[in-house]
Amino acid sequence: MTTKLFGEPIPRREDPRLLVGGGRYLDDLGPGALAAAFVRSPHAHARIAGVDVSDAVEVDGLVAIYLWEDLPDRVGEPLPLLIPHPALTHGRTAHPLARDVVRHVGEPVAMVVAVDRYTAEDVCALIRVDYEPLPPVVGPENAVQGSALVHADVPGNVGAHLVQEVGNAREAIEEAEHTLAFRLDVERSASMPLEGRGVYARWDSGDSSLRVYTSTQASTSVRMAIAATLELPLPSVEVVAPDVGGGFGVKIVHPWPEEILVPWACIRLGREVKWTEDRREHFISSAHERAQVQYVRVGFDSAGRVLGLELNILHDHGAYTPYGIIVPIITSTQALGPYKIGAYRVEFQSIYTNTVQVTPYRGAGRPQGVFAMERTMDRIADHLGLDRTEVRAANFIQPSEFPYDQGLTFQDGRPLIYDSGDYPASLELLKSLIDWDSFEERRAEAAAEGRRIGIGLGCYVEGTGVGPYEGGHVQVTSDGRVHVSTGLTSQGQGHETVFAQIVAEELGVDISDISVVTGDTRRFPYAVGTFASRAAVMSGNAIALATRKVRDKALRVAAEALEADPGDLEIVSGIVRVRGNPTAAIPLKTVAVLSNPLRYAFDAEAARATQFAAPGSPDEPPLKEEPGLEGRDYYSPIRSTFASGMHAAVVETDPVTAEIHILRYVVVHDCGKLINPLIVEGQIHGGVAQGVGGALYERMAYDEHGQLLNASFMDFLMPYATEIPRIETAHLETPSPLNPLGIKGAGEAGVIPVSAVVASAIEDAEGLVISRMPISPSDLYDLRLAAARGEAERTSRSAG
Amino acid sequence: MKPPAFDYHAPAGVDEAVEILAEAGAEAKILAGGQSLIPLLNMRLVTPGHIVDVNRVAGLGFVEAGPDGVRVGALARHSQVERLPELRRVQPLLGQALRLVAHPVIRNRGTVVGSIAHADPAAELPAVLALLGGSVQTRHAAGGRTIPAAEFFVGPLESALEPGELAVSVFFPALPPRSGTAFAETARRHGDYAIAGVAALVTLGPDGEPERAAVACVGVGPVPIVVETPYRAGWDGAAEAVAAAIEPEDDIHATAAYRRHLTGVLAVRALGQATEEARG
Structure with a gap:
């Protein structure tokens, strides 16, 4: 028999090549190509009154400067709205180069092509753009007031409004024995791959063929977009994704302006052209995610069973909606997690602001949905004085109930029907791995040493394989x-x-x-x-x-x-x-x-x-x-297959300095049959690391003018390996009945519940209600001071 | 993220270096470890007309520990100083601080003198120099001078160095008898600039009780803030003295109130540790 390979933890075959520098990333290609650089708006919102290139054109080594006016009709059109949706009544996308108005810091205004990137940047510095500032719209709550508009023809800055409802949630809440209502906040983060975007184009004028290398997650679709926009026969266009140094969602958006402009300039100039994004560009001109304001109302019985749940979301979509409203749709639908909720009503408004556009980042709206649901479960437990795991167990879909129809429409336009899972078994495994039931003893031991520890958990279901x-x-x-x-x-x-x-x-x-x-x-x-x-x-x-x-x-x-x-x-x-x-x-x-x-x-x-x-x-x-x-x-599947998982953490909060340390982090993960457990665990580790970033470190610090104050790795605190706890992982394998291999997706799993888990554990350690993530030591210190003044909510357990 | 054009100079000796610096004047920046300068150049936050790369200058890569203290040449890397066997005996605070400077790869390249000359109030080494009362030895075309630490740090990223002047070495005085040191800091991530950090030096009296103590605080003022901290059967008074002396500000990582609180806490911790060190 051939050695069994499916399901075996064999080492990654690509690693030896990548680890010794044998990878070929975008910037390794085309060493002789001309370099492109972009003049990007320093204003969050402004009208372009004029552009003066008189000094710029004097620079030796300059090849071309392009403004929007220079682009032919098809090339200058707004970029495609990739995923239209009937609820996205006011979808707006950017032009490849700004036309008249810039709507976020970083929006490209002019493209410069020169002999090398140094020269191109010198030229950029000499192009004088006359901006007439317009009022910046920052933060979804300000934006929704509608006093200033990101797009003049989008009233109230509302791009989309969608309600999904199963049963009569409001009535169920009104009639419930217990009700709670609260607000939650999740801040912005971003995919932030270590390799930014990049495009390199070669034109063969002999046979009129174009080859484009781009650091993308969707080369076939980039190819079709380029062929259509540049009006080339599809067989004459090849697109290659070379080694790509991380994507995490941001590189699924396409075509980026540069993916159109670089090939266009290449053909026009008859020269190879390359653009390699730098880190600041990535911060201010690619995409972010996560920011939402959520309002939760829930009605439940004395066993903690949710009878009605209403979730209202203000989703900050940034300046444009090229990827439609996939992120808030996923939040809306995946908030349900492993639970059967009596009645559910979810409503979101997708709001334009003068900030970088929002498109999926690993997790893609799920971390926010899970945060809403798991914070709710913790609040119910606290309100009723029940163990947090009991409340979850009381709401689980049971193994015998699959396929389970949640009654909503998922991000693929198909019914939200879970194919398989075993949530009670996952929870039991999680509890035993983290010694949930004996935690009070450990808390007492720590307290005796003057230490403060807490335990938390979070559950999720992830629709995968769309x-x-x-x-x-x-x-x-x-x-x-x-x-x-x-x-x-x-x-x-x-x-x-x-x-x-x-x-x-x-x-x-x-x-x-x-x-x-x-x-x-x-x-x-x-x-x-x-x-x-x-x-x-x-x-x-x-x-x-x-x-x-x-x-x-x-x-x-x-x-x-x-x-x-x-x-x-x-x-x-x-x-x-x-x-x-x-x-x-x-x-x-x-x-x-x-x-x-x-x-x-x-x-x-x-x-x-x-x-x-x-x-x-x-x-x-x-x-x-x-x-x-x-x-x-x-x-081609009939619909998505639904993976699931549950995480638990023990955290320590320093009573004096408010520093937060994750002491243990345990993952129970079920993605159906495992092809390679080593790779699945690697995916989980990376996901949890990004989740820890979102929970404790990362935010996009926009000021009221729409300036991003931390657009560098010095101030945007992506965690290092030193900030990531050891991750203990266990697998359940509930096969998917939907596909021949019985597998489910694993790529995003790790990141999804981390903010919810860490919030749960900090809340447990501190006895203070946590409703906003990320949380820094300074935030926790402020929260303690607010609590001391009676201005922050304590948990019932701690209030006694 | 590419710097604009500049003239590059790579002198082989100090005399040649200071000649070039004299000619270029305020247009020149000195490149040693490059751990701050290169990012600033690439982000076009500084645009000097001349870069004077001193990495080939002979005779500046030394570290000498003597009974008086530790003298560090302009090209000695952090890691080189960290590994000096006598460091712990002669001046332990330097090693305690260097451990907290960024990451090993940065310490392999960055220089101690460069960190001092960069005069970042959030950095560890300026606080060490200020607390110990060390000095900076310079050269310029017309000679040279010794600048005491108390006069060296003028403001954020601003030192007493004049255009045309090259810091050739820094002197850290030795640990006085019956003394101990400690460096306590809190950073958001390992190796980041500290949210708050305190270097402490405690000297015991003949009775074994702290007789003289002082701290230097990072990131809570335009320069390292040195505070004499009285010991009155405990360090509570020290925390008060520190809180009164520092001027923290809000930024995106922490509020001024948190920094003030944390600096006080770290001062007490550092003084306690330094006292224990002094008692051996």
Whole structure:
């Protein structure tokens, strides 16, 4: 038997290459290309009265300066609104270069192309833009007043308004024995990949073809956008995602202005052009996420069962809505988590502000939804004097109740129906791992030493693997190597490893013979992209199905050569053989040769397939099906598959300095069948790290003028490894019934509940209600002072 | 994030360096470890016409520990000073502070003298120099001078160095007898500039009780704030003296009130630790 690979923790195959500097990232390409740089608005909101380039054009090495007026019609149009929605009545997107008005600090106004980036930046510094400042709109609560408008034709700055309701939540709340109402705040953070965006374009004027390399999560769609906008025949455009140094959502947005402008300038100039985003640009001109103000009303019974829940959200969408309203839709729907809520009403307004636009960042609205629901569960427990785990257990969907229809419409436009899960088992495992039931003893021990500790938890359900589809192509060549490609991209997830594991197991070949290519439209032109924890589910299953086609074909061709029945054959370590008779065998590479009848022998292997070497039946055509030992297939699910998890943490808060330390962090995770536990754990670790960032460190500090005060890694406190606790992980494997491999997505899981968990634990340690994240030591200190003045809410437990 | 053009100079000796500096005047910036200058250049927050790279200047990479104290040359890296075997005996505060300076990779490149010359009130080493009453030795085209720490730090990122003047070494006086030191700080992330930080020096009297004590506080004023801290059967008075002397401000990481509170807490902790160190 071939060594079992599916489900094994094999080390990432891409790591040796990446760790020794063998990666090829965007800026490693095109060393001789011209460099682009952008003049970006220093104002949050202003009218452009004029642009003076008279000094700029004197700079040696300048090649071109472009303003919006210089762009041809199609290129100058507003960027596409990628995901329209009927509730997004006032969707607005930016022009690739600002037209008349800038709406956030960082919006591009002019593009400069020069011999190198130094010169391009020198030119940018000499371009004088005459701005007439307009009133900046900052913060969704200010914005919704509507006294100043981000877009003159969007009244009240409301881009979208959506209500979803199951049952009559307001009535249920009114009639409930207990009710609570409170406000929650989540601040902005951002994907913040260590490699920013970047685009490099090459134009071949000889055959009028364009190749674009871009640090993207969606190369196939970028390709279609470029071809459409630049009015090029699609077959003449290739888009390649090289090694990508992290995406976390921000690179799913496309086309970025630069993804249109760089290829356009490249063709216009007949020269290679490259733009590599710098860190400040990334802070002020890509995308952020997370910021919401939430109002919760809940009615419940004495057992803690939620009878009615009403969630009202002000969602800060920044200046534009290129990715539609996916983020608040996900918050609205995924707030429900593992619970069956009696009646639910969720309403959001998506609000424009003069800040960087908001598009999905790992978790994509779920951390906020989970924060709302889990803060609610804690409040109910506190109100009733119940254990927090009891309240959750009282509301869980039971294993026997799947598939469970939540009655809402999910982000893929499909019904929100959970496919499988075992929430009670997850909670039991979590409680035992963190010693939940004996925590009061530990709290007392700590207190005796003058230390203050608290425990918290959070539960979530994550819709993963959204459609519409992905595809896979698998080809065995006459050297016995197996070439796998899929259209979606990789940003560090480990696709080269997991997709190879799937193929090795399905086909019966050694993993060392398999190579995987992702995100290269030359190899696979049909794809959606890498986001929403979908790559393993979508491409994994597509590749498995494609591999099964290859296997079937290999058995057919081999059966003929071996004069055996295909049903009697097996493939082991790349050899097709008759089961029980290992001497009747033929290597897969020979099968590959035989599957392509040849006239010309270009090498010794090929000679086996030529017309005199391999004469078939004289009465049949030599070619009976498509030549080559290859297969292509697609996977398109009826709807998303729902992973779940529960996290718990023990934190210590310093009674004097208000410093916050996470002492233990435990994760119970269920993403169905595991392809590679090592990679899943890596995903969880990275996600939790980003979650800790969101809980304790990261915020986008906008002032009232719309200036981002911390647009650098010095002041935007992305945590270092030293700030991340050791993460203890346990897996449950509840297979998905929806796909052939029984898998669910894992990419975003780690980040989702962390703010809720940390808030729960700090609240438990302090006895002060936590309703705003992130929380810094200074914030906690202020909260203590407010509590001492009677101005902050205490938990019932601490108020006694 | 690319700097504008500048003239690059790489002198081989101090004489040559100060000649270039004299000619370039206020247009020149000195590049040693580059851990502050290079980011400032790349962000175009400084745009000097001349960069004088002193990394090839001979004879500035020394660290000498003698009975009087530790003298550090302009090209000695943080890590080089940190590893000096005599450091703990001659002046332990320097090692206690260096551990808190950024991260090992930055300490491998950044220089002690550069950190002093940069005069960032949030940095650890200026506080150490101020507390110990050390000095900066300089050279310029017409000679040189010794600037006492009390006169060296003028304001945020502003020192007494004149255009054309090169800091060639810094002197940290040795630990007095019956004395101990400590450095306590709180940062948001490991290696960040501190939200609050306090260096303490305590000298015991013959009775074994603190006789003289002082602290230097970082990040709570335009320069390191040195405060004499009385010991009156405890350090409560010290905390009050510190709170009265510092001028913290709000920023995006912490409120002034929190910084004031924290500095007081850290002062008491640092003084306590320094007292224990003194008692050995």
